[in-house]
Amino acid sequence: MNSKQLSEIQNSIRELMLENKINNSITGKLREGEFETQRYFIYVEITNTNPCLSYVFNSNEEIIIGRSVKGTSISIQDPYVSKFHCKLIFYQGYIYMQNISYGNLIEIKNGLKKRVVNPGEETVVFQNDKITLGQEKLRILLFHGLSNIEN
Numbered sequence: 093m094n095s096k097q098l099s100e101i102q103n104s105i106r107e108l109m110l111e112n113k114i115n116n117s118i119t120g121k122l123r124e125g126e127f128e129t130q131r132y133f134i135y136v137e138i139t140n141t142n143p144c145l146s147y148v149f150n151s152n153e154e155i156i157i158g159r160s161v162k163g164t165s166i167s168i169q170d171p172y173v174s175k176f177h178c179k180l181i182f183y184q185g186y187i188y189m190q191n192i193s194y195g196n197l198i199e200i201k202n203g204l205k206k207r208v209v210n211p212g213e214e215t216v217v218f219q220n221d222k223i224t225l226g227q228e229k230l231r232i233l234l235f236h237g238l239s240n241i242e243n
Contacts, residue, residue, distance in 0.1 A: 097144075104148040105133050105235060132182060135233040136166060139222075151182035151234070156192075157225065172196065172226030178209075180217070180232065187234055189223070190214035199224040 132151035137144055147166055149155050155165045160175040168177075174193035181188045191198050191209045198209040201222045209215050217223070223230040 100146065101135055101148070101233075101235070104135075104146070131236075133235045134180060134182060134187060135235060136180070137231045137233075138166075138168065138228055139231055140227075140229040149180075155180040157230075158193075168225065168228050170226040170228050173228065177225050182234070187217045187232060188214050189217045189232075196226065 134149045134151055134153075134155065135146065136149070136155065136157075137146040149165065153165070156163065156176055157166045157168065157173075157178050157180070158164045158176040159168060159170065159173045161167045164176065174196045177191070177193045177196060178198055179190045179192050181190065189198065189200075189209060191211050191213055193211050195211060197211075200207050200209065200215065200217070201224075202218060202220055207215065217232050219233060221232065223232065
């Protein structure tokens with residue numbers, strides 16, 4: 093990851109943290125003594141687009157990826173991607189990917205290892221995993237506040 097990409101991620105997380113701070117001051121959701129930097133953020137990047145598309149989410153959000161424009165967090169216009177293809181959930185320090193499609197697979201590569209997630213199955217997504225949905229390539233990273241990307 094180059095310095096420009098790190099800077100973009102850092103700015104996206106800062107914007108989300110500011111939005112969270114405003115929302116939390118309105119709703120009072122942040123517990124006493126809890127700081128925004130203690131939260132986790134999920135970064136999703138579609139790597140085979142030009143320019144690269146990237147998204148940042150709070151870890152407490154359920155992230156739906158699919159072809160549908162309505163009801164998804166990320167819409168991918170690929171005929172080989174289901175309307176609702178997969179769901180990302182953060183649980184106990186890990187990102188889980190669940191295949192919620194009816195017939196399309198998810199392929200995950202990490203080095204020479206390859207695993208397939210069939211419909212109805214789920215798996216843990218690790219930092220160096222390269223994920224394929226249809227013809228689209230994704231990378232998913234987990235950040236703990238800004239600590240992973242600040243120098």
